[in-house]
Amino acid sequence: MCIRDSPYRMPEMAAAEVWEFDLASTQAVKKAALARALPAAPAHVTYVPLDLTAPDAADVLARAGTGRTLLICEAVTMYVDAAAVGRVLACAGALAAGSRLILTYLPRAEADRSANRGWSRRLGWRSAYDPAEIADRLREHGLTPLSDLGADEHQARLLRPAGRRLAVFPGERIVIGAVEG
Numbered sequence: 001m002c003i004r005d006s007p008y009r010m011p012e013m014a015a016a017e018v019w020e021f022d023l024a025s026t027q028a029v030k031k032a033a034l035a036r037a038l039p040a041a042p043a044h045v046t047y048v049p050l051d052l053t054a055p056d057a058a059d060v061l062a063r064a065g066t067g068r069t070l071l072i073c074e075a076v077t078m079y080v081d082a083a084a085v086g087r088v089l090a091c092a093g094a095l096a097a098g099s100r101l102i103l104t105y106l107p108r109a110e111a112d113r114s115a116n117r118g119w120s121r122r123l124g125w126r127s128a129y130d131p132a133e134i135a136d137r138l139r140e141h142g143l144t145p146l147s148d149l150g151a152d153e154h155q156a157r158l159l160r161p162a163g164r165r166l167a168v169f170p171g172e173r174i175v176i177g178a179v180e181g
């Protein structure tokens with residue numbers, strides 16, 4: 001989480017209800033950083049401790065997001081196994097019509113590249129997908145894939161038009177899925 005670009009500092013997010021899911025240990029670090037950075041805890045954000053690999057993860061996820069929801073899962077799928085990613089997709093697929101999922105993933109070609117072995121070991125990469133495969137997984141969970149962007153498209157279509165200067169990991173892709181009504 002980057003505080004500057006997070007819901008806490010985005011005026012367009014002020015009217016939205018935000019649920020932030022993460023491991024309890026990471027959440028403690030985030031909350032401490034927020035306490036140092038902001039005058040008060042944001043009232044529109046609810047923190048929900050979640051371990052995507054735990055048996056109750058699907059139930060925890062299902063507690064959030066009533067009505068049309070944007071579910072963002074950024075830079076997480078590579079750190080958990082396929083079953084955990086499936087829980088995120090199932091949660092997204094069960095959201096109200098008009099909801100969207102934004103999920104980033106590591107393509108298999110990137111995960112398998114010998115130049116990335118050190119990163120893989122250090123960061124503990126556990127899952128990767130071909131673009132066609134992730135699109136199929138979305139469909140299996142009732143989501144319509146809308147787009148799948150690489151790092152260059154991410155910069156050109158999402159970040160630069162919004163006036164944002166952010167580095168993105170060159171291998172990571174962003175898939176956007178919709179719950180059709």
Ligand SMILES: C[S@@+](CC[C@H](N)C(=O)[O-])C[C@H]1O[C@@H](n2cnc3c(N)ncnc32)[C@H](O)[C@@H]1O
Nearest residue numbers: 001022023026050051052053074075076079080
């Ligand atoms: C590279 S960071 C991405 C941070 C994220 N974009 C955010 O805004 O918080 C990877 C995140 O995956 C989370 N993570 C790793 N394993 C997890 C698990 N089993 N369940 C839930 N979150 C997990 C970490 O705690 C960390 O917040």
